[in-house]
Amino acid sequence: MSINTEYNTNIGIDVEYAAALLRDGETVAIPTETVYGLAANALNEDAVVKIYEVKQRPQFNPLIIHVDSFTSALRWVQNVPEEARLLAEKFWPGALTLLLDKRDLIPDLVTAGNKKVAIRVPDHPLTIKLIKQLDFPLAAPSANPSGYVSPTGAAHVYAGLKGKIPYILDGGECTIGLESTIVGWDEEGRTTIYRLGGIGKEEIEKVIGHEVRIVKSITENPATPGMLKSHYATTTPLHAGGIADLLKIFSDKKCVLINYNQYQPNYPNELQYILTPHNNLHDAAKNLFKIMREADLHNADVILAEYAPSEGLGLAINDRIERAKWEWKKEI
Ligand code: TXA
Ligand code: MG
Numbered sequence: 001m002s003i004n005t006e007y008n009t010n011i012g013i014d015v016e017y018a019a020a021l022l023r024d025g026e027t028v029a030i031p032t033e034t035v036y037g038l039a040a041n042a043l044n045e046d047a048v049v050k051i052y053e054v055k056q057r058p059q060f061n062p063l064i065i066h067v068d069s070f071t072s073a074l075r076w077v078q079n080v081p082e083e084a085r086l087l088a089e090k091f092w093p094g095a096l097t098l099l100l101d102k103r104d105l106i107p108d109l110v111t112a113g114n115k116k117v118a119i120r121v122p123d124h125p126l127t128i129k130l131i132k133q134l135d136f137p138l139a140a141p142s143a144n145p146s147g148y149v150s151p152t153g154a155a156h157v158y159a160g161l162k163g164k165i166p167y168i169l170d171g172g173e174c175t176i177g178l179e180s181t182i183v184g185w186d187e188e189g190r191t192t193i194y195r196l197g198g199i200g201k202e203e204i205e206k207v208i209g210h211e212v213r214i215v216k217s218i219t220e221n222p223a224t225p226g227m228l229k230s231h232y233a234t235t236t237p238l239h240a241g242g243i244a245d246l247l248k249i250f251s252d253k254k255c256v257l258i259n260y261n262q263y264q265p266n267y268p269n270e271l272q273y274i275l276t277p278h279n280n281l282h283d284a285a286k287n288l289f290k291i292m293r294e295a296d297l298h299n300a301d302v303i304l305a306e307y308a309p310s311e312g313l314g315l316a317i318n319d320r321i322e323r324a325k326w327e328w329k330k331e332i
Helices: 015-023 045-055 082-091 125-132 154-161 201-208 243-249 281-298 313-324
Strands: 010-012 028-030 037-041 064-066 096-102 116-120 167-169 181-185 191-195 226-228 238-240 255-259 272-274 302-305 327-329
Touching: 015 028, 015 037, 015 125, 015 167, 028 125, 028 154, 037 045, 037 064, 082 096, 082 181, 082 201, 125 167, 154 167, 154 281, 181 201, 191 201, 238 313, 243 255, 243 302, 255 281, 272 281, 281 302, 281 313
Parallel strands: 010 167, 028 167, 064 116, 096 181, 238 302, 255 272, 255 302
Antiparallel strands: 028 037, 096 116, 181 191, 226 327
């Protein structure tokens, strides 16, 4: 295996071919309802290393493993809390990842040394059909080069990873468009959301009958000095807040606007996007990454993004906008 390997990257719907590649220890991009994943055999450390190489991840971030059912999950995790069972029953297949005690079969490389593994059942017929043909779970981070916006269509994956992977399984546009919500239990057994995503905090609380806390994991919050291009970021510097105010600050710059549901008056429409014309948070979530990519193609000086209302999926949308922000941090 060599990082210099050049693949002729194909795009198609051949599940058998994708399965054969994965059995061979190759990486394959797979569709899910949240974002596209870059999959490899989670039990094969050489295959997992390829994921890190392809993504050019700076460090070994832990990976989510994907299975076809709760029953299959029990082959790879243990000591499953009752609440996890309830959540899986309600939301799987779906945009919920559970952080659970791993069994020894799962390599430490997958969890970056953590005793817990992140696991979910994706809600996409092609990927479920694929997983059913395999006798191993699929480790898969989002299929974007490290630090760039997550892909919500096969063309996005191709743009970022062509030549680096042999195959993209094309399952169309992602129906949710935001990564999964990650839920786990800390040492004291407290239910914790480690990443907001496609399933809202309120929905989770409704199932388990009590409030949950939100704690952002360290791996999701890299802190580095300098002009920080963070996780999920566009290449064009992105600033977020009230668009009218930001336009005043950046009046001498070419700005591309990502509005929530209304165009700004007195600004060229061709330099504006709206996340949802009908004030619908589901649509806004679905469109966010796609619009961030399109906004990035204008060769503008800055992208100005407006936050969504802070409720339900809006919290996850705002979290992604927050992370896409370029922030000026003093060199230390
Ligand atoms: O919707 C999704 O979750 C997508 C699709 C492909 O399933 N996947 C995804 O993976 O977003 P990724 O690698 O881009 O983000 C997964 C995050 C990691 O950055 C890490 O913070 C957390 O999940 N994570 C994964 N495994 C973990 C573990 N064992 N312990 C703590 N955090 C973990
Ligand atoms: Mg990611």
